[in-house]
Amino acid sequence: MTDSTKSRARGTDKRRRLTAAAAQVLHRQGVERTTIADIAKAADIPVGNVYYYFKTKDELVQAALAEHEGSLAELTTELDGLPDPLSRLKALVNAWVGRRDTAARYGCPTGTLAVELDKRADGTLDQEAGRVIRLLLDWVEHQFRALGLPDPGDLALTLVAGYQGMSLLANALRDPDIMVREGNRLIRWLDTVTAARDGS
Template structure:
């Protein structure tokens, strides 16, 4: 919030210290947040510059075009996801990693109800304009899908079954966020989260055990 020198948007809490972060990073953060809250189209460079306390003209020193900034936001999100999964790598079993993922939904319930899914909403918007931005956005969702897939593989499921399970989970997650966001009611997310936890808990460890 406040900052030692009086300049906004260039300081950030890291642990218990306020550290200086570059303007480039400031702009990416501001853009990320505004894209999520207002949408890709509804956010002007002026909005972003103002939120990051950077003069409009200066934005172009860091990003040649608006598209470059969008791309940077996308890459930044991808990096964030990878970092989080890196941490989850410490969890011993793949099922527990998936459970950790789903349990973590709770944290985002209000945010998702208010503004939708950062990743899914981004894809949705990007799909409309197509081109490079759509591919960028898709790659972020793809990385999530792949990670889920990998967990099912590690649980012993074959390619096909793991793909189906991963699609089902991500699909349910995204759909429930859309409903909660549209109707401004977190219940859809909560019910889906509970369903997924139950389903994951009952799922046999590998397909040998499965034998339907």
Template sequence: MEANPKRQRLIDAAKTMFYTRGVEPSSLGEIARAAEVPPGNVYYHFKTKDALIEAVIASHGQDILEGLARLNAQADPRARLLAFVRGGLAHGEQLARYGCPYGTLCAELEKTPGSVADSATVLFPLYLHWLERQFAGLGQADAADLALDTLAAVQGAYVITHSTRSPQYLERQVARLEGWIQGLEPGENIRA
């Protein structure tokens, strides 16, 4: 948690509201009320809504890094990859209702280009670099391509799950990816 609890509550409330309602419809006043922070105090911590969005992006980046660190506790790259593709299953209903918190944020910000949209471009490379290291650890020569294939397959499943409001598509894709990862042999260059 950050040193300033009010600032952190504002970031946490904004993360939730941006995810469940979207960035544009979420006003600073509503975020302040959700954070139980007097509306005038928002400007002490964040001079603009863009500054708050930047803080949310940074917080999401930290969340991703912490999640990947937890996956690193798995015994080997294959186990880590399996845990990664299974990660969304615990949130199937949430993904069906709101989509991926990172993907939806990035997609929404891309519709209003500027420095804030540019800042969000750091999120998915965190996953890509980590996935690439896992595939390299399995002896895959095209680890970077496999990382992209895997992230695209997972994110695609999240989009379809959200668009159809049906977690069954995520479950099907995860089962398919599990079989593929379990069958990878060192040095094989099979596409997902």
């Protein structure tokens, strides 16, 4: 490996660490309370080096949203390996419930960021956050459509709204058990919806 190749690899690693740190710190602290120094510290990178990769905090927010999008893509790719749409939807709910402690402490990573960014008068970062949520909605809608259910878009809204609601309440009340109870309710709802389709 040449020196320039090693340098590029180190640069890619630093950028990756900064992106992951931005997603984590922004989720925990919010955009307004987070500084570039906070993100640099979490990434274990000197703060002066951050500006080589990201010129502004907004660029780090965009990187965090890209990280959330990548995490969603990884999850849905994994779920796509399950044998049928109902199993995928239930596994999605179980994945949400599996993150209940984080949700109770900080809320939904993308949802809380979308709400905070919407309060800002400048930029279009709120639309970027909305686009990531739209990717989730589209994937869920695809599962309901594959199940042959009517109004798959409405069903997707119901399921994702259920997730956002239980994340918000778990966070507001600092009670991860809300995620468990509401997750179980969503699983029962999925069974009811598909049973109605089958006429049972």
